[in-house]
Amino acid sequence: MPSYLFWLFSTIMLIGGTAVIAFRNPVSSALSVVTCFVGLSGLFIGLSAFFVGVIQILVYTGAVMVLFLFIIMLLDLKDEQKRAKGLAPALAGFTLFIAFMVQLIGVLSRTPDKTAPPLDAATLTAAATAFPSGGKIAANLAEGRLPDVHLIGHTLFTQYNLPFQILGVLLLVATIGVVALSKRHAE
Amino acid sequence: MASLNDYLLVSGLLFAIGLAGVVLRRNIIVVFMCLELMLSAANLSLVAFSRFNTVNGLPDYNGQMLVFFVITVAAAEVAVGLAIIVALYRARQTIHTDELTSLKG
Amino acid sequence: MNLAWILLFLPLAVAAVCQLVLRKSAIVPLVSTASAVATLVISFLLLGKTGIHSFNWATIGDFNLQIGIQLDRLSTGMMIVVTGVGTLVHIFSLAYMKDDEGKARYFTGLSLFMFSMTGIVLANNFIMTFIFWELVGLSSYLLIGHWYQKDSAADAAKKAFLCNRVGDFGFMIGILMLWGITGTLAFSDMEVPAAVSTATLSAAVLCIFCGAIGKSAQLPLHVWLPDAMEGPTPVSALIHAATMVAAGVYMLFRVQLSLGTEVFEGLQASAIIAWTGGITALVAALMAIQQDDIKRVLAYSTLSQLGYMVMAVGLVAGEAGMFHLFTHAWFKALLFLGSGAVIHACHHEQDIWKMGGLLKKMPITGITFFLGFAALIAVPFTSGFFSKELILEAAHEKQPILFWIAAFVAVLTPFYMTRLFVVAFLGKAKSANADHAHEVSPLMFVPLVILAVLAVVGGYGFVNSFAPAAPGHAGEFHLNFLFWVSAIALVVGAGAGFILYAGKDKDPLSIPLLKNRFYIDGFYDNYIVRYFQDAFAAIVHFFDEFLINGLLVGGLSRGAASTGNLFRKLQSGQLQGYAFSFGLGVILVIYFTVFL
Numbered sequence: 001m002p003s004y005l006f007w008l009f010s011t012i013m014l015i016g017g018t019a020v021i022a023f024r025n026p027v028s029s030a031l032s033v034v035t036c037f038v039g040l041s042g043l044f045i046g047l048s049a050f051f052v053g054v055i056q057i058l059v060y061t062g063a064v065m066v067l068f069l070f071i072i073m074l075l076d077l078k079d080e081q082k083r084a085k086g087l088a089p090a091l092a093g094f095t096l097f098i099a100f101m102v103q104l105i106g107v108l109s110r111t112p113d114k115t116a117p118p119l120d121a122a123t124l125t126a127a128a129t130a131f132p133s134g135g136k137i138a139a140n141l142a143e144g145r146l147p148d149v150h151l152i153g154h155t156l157f158t159q160y161n162l163p164f165q166i167l168g169v170l171l172l173v174a175t176i177g178v179v180a181l182s183k184r185h186a187e
Numbered sequence: 188m189a190s191l192n193d194y195l196l197v198s199g200l201l202f203a204i205g206l207a208g209v210v211l212r213r214n215i216i217v218v219f220m221c222l223e224l225m226l227s228a229a230n231l232s233l234v235a236f237s238r239f240n241t242v243n244g245l246p247d248y249n250g251q252m253l254v255f256f257v258i259t260v261a262a263a264e265v266a267v268g269l270a271i272i273v274a275l276y277r278a279r280q281t282i283h284t285d286e287l288t289s290l291k292g
Numbered sequence: 293m294n295l296a297w298i299l300l301f302l303p304l305a306v307a308a309v310c311q312l313v314l315r316k317s318a319i320v321p322l323v324s325t326a327s328a329v330a331t332l333v334i335s336f337l338l339l340g341k342t343g344i345h346s347f348n349w350a351t352i353g354d355f356n357l358q359i360g361i362q363l364d365r366l367s368t369g370m371m372i373v374v375t376g377v378g379t380l381v382h383i384f385s386l387a388y389m390k391d392d393e394g395k396a397r398y399f400t401g402l403s404l405f406m407f408s409m410t411g412i413v414l415a416n417n418f419i420m421t422f423i424f425w426e427l428v429g430l431s432s433y434l435l436i437g438h439w440y441q442k443d444s445a446a447d448a449a450k451k452a453f454l455c456n457r458v459g460d461f462g463f464m465i466g467i468l469m470l471w472g473i474t475g476t477l478a479f480s481d482m483e484v485p486a487a488v489s490t491a492t493l494s495a496a497v498l499c500i501f502c503g504a505i506g507k508s509a510q511l512p513l514h515v516w517l518p519d520a521m522e523g524p525t526p527v528s529a530l531i532h533a534a535t536m537v538a539a540g541v542y543m544l545f546r547v548q549l550s551l552g553t554e555v556f557e558g559l560q561a562s563a564i565i566a567w568t569g570g571i572t573a574l575v576a577a578l579m580a581i582q583q584d585d586i587k588r589v590l591a592y593s594t595l596s597q598l599g600y601m602v603m604a605v606g607l608v609a610g611e612a613g614m615f616h617l618f619t620h621a622w623f624k625a626l627l628f629l630g631s632g633a634v635i636h637a638c639h640h641e642q643d644i645w646k647m648g649g650l651l652k653k654m655p656i657t658g659i660t661f662f663l664g665f666a667a668l669i670a671v672p673f674t675s676g677f678f679s680k681e682l683i684l685e686a687a688h689e690k691q692p693i694l695f696w697i698a699a700f701v702a703v704l705t706p707f708y709m710t711r712l713f714v715v716a717f718l719g720k721a722k723s724a725n726a727d728h729a730h731e732v733s734p735l736m737f738v739p740l741v742i743l744a745v746l747a748v749v750g751g752y753g754f755v756n757s758f759a760p761a762a763p764g765h766a767g768e769f770h771l772n773f774l775f776w777v778s779a780i781a782l783v784v785g786a787g788a789g790f791i792l793y794a795g796k797d798k799d800p801l802s803i804p805l806l807k808n809r810f811y812i813d814g815f816y817d818n819y820i821v822r823y824f825q826d827a828f829a830a831i832v833h834f835f836d837e838f839l840i841n842g843l844l845v846g847g848l849s850r851g852a853a854s855t856g857n858l859f860r861k862l863q864s865g866q867l868q869g870y871a872f873s874f875g876l877g878v879i880l881v882i883y884f885t886v887f888l
Binding site for chain 2: 002017029037044055096100124156
Binding site: 206209210211213215218284285287288289290291 | 863864865866867868871872875
């Protein structure tokens with residue numbers, strides 16, 4: 001990904017993130033989150049993680065944030081009228097932010113930097129030999145394309161099959177839990 | 188070309204923004220959104236690691252698997268969390284953390 | 293041996309039955325008296341028996357607590373005194389307490405006392421002695437306070453109890469010290485290791501002597517005994533003249549025998565004991581001179597005689613002391629019961645200056661009282677004469693100064709007793725109550741007669757074989773220096789008393805110092821009780837309220853509570869507060885893992 005695109009999407013994402021905590025209206029915050037996630041998925045796609053980028057848009061922006069908006073509307077929340085008492089919370093948040101960033105920069109300055117390994121047609125063709133020939137993955141790789149969805153599916157259903165099933169159970173439990181929680185109890 | 192540290196820095200910034208938001212904001216739904224930001228920041232660094240560490244010339248898909256799981260769990264968490272917030276609002280008529288201090292010792 | 297156990301527990305069983313089953317039934321006095329007679333019979337059957345019978349009561353590690361009975365001449369002889377006087381007092385009480393509302397309670401108390409006293413006498417170890425020692429204190433308390441509706445009686449009971457407690461505290465320490473020194477509590481096994489210094493042993497003996505000071509009312513804890521006269525007169529005769537107050541002497545003599553007389557003689561403690569006894573005898577006799585209450589005169593004379601006995605034990609002439617205890621028990625019980633008869637006849641008048649002429653009105657009581665009086669002032673050939681001679685002899689041999697003190701007491705005794713007898717029994721009736729007095733019923737005078745006989749003949753060989761102990765030459769008569777000293781003392785004392793008081797209506801002598809009992813009671817009340825009690829109460833209060841309650845108990849709880857309060861502040865209930873702490877924690881963890 002060209003550098004200017006990286007900085008573009010990064011800026012969109014960070015501005016969106018900052019806007020989340022800057023806006024006082026929750027609806028504005030939610031829309032800022034959407035903005036932030038759009039920038040984020042741009043970064044994902046720039047990292048050749050096409051499937052994750054699409055999922056980020058579909059699940060987060062499409063489903064989760066809509067759910068948020070839905071709840072905000074449902075509760076009919078007004079603006080956060082009361083300013084937080086004094087400077088203490090702002091100071092606390094800022095302190096954490098600064099401390100965290102100082103540490104992050106400290107860590108990053110110690111670790112050797114890395115540039116992205118090439119993902120051109122030659123490496124992909126070379127990688128095709130690790131997969132059964134005749135399969136879609138091998139065919140795509142041989143043609144110099146990255147079959148991202150296929151590779152994820154392959155890993156998910158072979159290496160991560162059990163966790164995947166358990167995740168399904170988790171979602172079921174969450175569904176039941178939500179139903180139980182939102183049911184009005186008889187007085 | 189952006190290097191790994193650039194991605195990690197951006198990811199860390201987003202995480203820190205989320206953390207500051209959690210501490211700063213009083214609306215519990217916004218706090219919840221900030222949590223999502225923090226999770227996404229973690230996702231970004233996972234994807235970056237996946238791309239910058241290749242296996243057989245391909246990105247390391249183990250990292251993306253984790254992202255996949257995180258997104259799923261986050262979705263479940265959001266569903267349950269929002270249900271709790273709704274129940275809370277029904278019981279207390281507020282979702283401002285200033286007014287939810289019954290755990291005060 | 294079984295007889296001995298019956299002897300011990302019969303009175304307890306009777307007391308329990310009376311208290312729990314019969315309650316206020318009219319047969320309680322009869323049951324109690326019957327048990328007293330039975331114990332007297334058993335005591336006679338046990339005469340001459342020896343042996344120790346004991347069983348373990350509690351075992352703690354290698355420490356055994358025993359309940360046991362020791363039969364020897366000392367204990368069986370003492371049992372004769374206890375049950376003999378006890379029986380006569382029971383019989384006397386039948387008449388004396390006939391109209392009392394609480395007579396069931398009274399007789400139950402008497403039975404309880406008989407049990408406790410028997411326990412002290414028969415005990416074979418110190419712990420058992422101590423238990424029964426406290427029990428006699430309790431029964432004495434109950435009986436002194438029999439007429440608890442009267443404030444003076446309730447106060448006297450309390451005073452007796454407290455004085456005894458003071459002494460018993462020392463007694464307990466002494467028992468523990470002796471246990472530490474000899475390693476045993478049984479009288480028969482007691483052996484003093486050679487390594488023990490006489491000072492240590494002396495301290496132990498002195499602590500034990502504290503118990504005797506309390507129970508036998510020696511200086512400075514004598515104050516309870518005169519006040520104890522608030523109790524019914526038969527109780528005074530039984531407990532506060534003949535038996536319980538003698539328990540201190542008995543126990544001292546036991547200790548002396550257990551440790552061995554040679555060991556005992558070598559102790560500094562023995563001299564202190566002897567001097568305490570001698571001074572008590574003197575001071576009490578002086579106080580008796582100016583008392584107007586017939587029972588109080590007798591009480592002080594009891595103190596004085598107990599002083600003699602303690603002095604004898606201190607001079608390592610315990611046999612003489614025990615012999616005096618034996619004779620004294622009879623004639624003092626007689627005097628007390630006689631005074632009871634007088635008080636009964638005079639409608640509870642106790643002031644001797646309101647009596648007079650009683651010898652004519654109640655001849656049997658008067659004559660028996662005279663015989664007891666004669667024995668007390670040691671008229672030759674009465675029992676008191678023989679026993680007092682032996683004590684004087686011991687003093688003469690060992691401690692000349694004490695001998696002259698004792699001789700002076702022998703002048704004082706006839707003086708105040710003559711005063712009592714002349715004022716109360718001779719001359720004219722000085723009040724209407726005395727004028728209307730008449731002879732008491734046979735139930736009352738029969739015990740008097742029996743006691744009068746014993747008071748006279750108690751010193752002779754055939755009777756003193758029953759005595760707990762007696763020197764070999766007891767009951768023998770010699771015309772020696774000692775005889776002349778006591779004869780002159782008797783004549784001087786009695787003569788002076790007769791001349792001074794015959795035909796008088798008022799006390800010609802007035803010595804405030806003696807009348808007020810050397811101000812000792814006042815001193816106790818005004819200084820010890822007021823200041824020490826308050827100061828002590830303040831100290832105890834300080835300990836209890838401040839140290840224990842405030843610091844230990846309260847301090848712990850307050851410490852926990854304030855720590856909790858401190859940490860409670862952290863629990864603000866503010867979600868963001870927790871999140872902030874959490875964030876800080878994460879940052880710290882990163883710092884420690886990455887940068888350190």
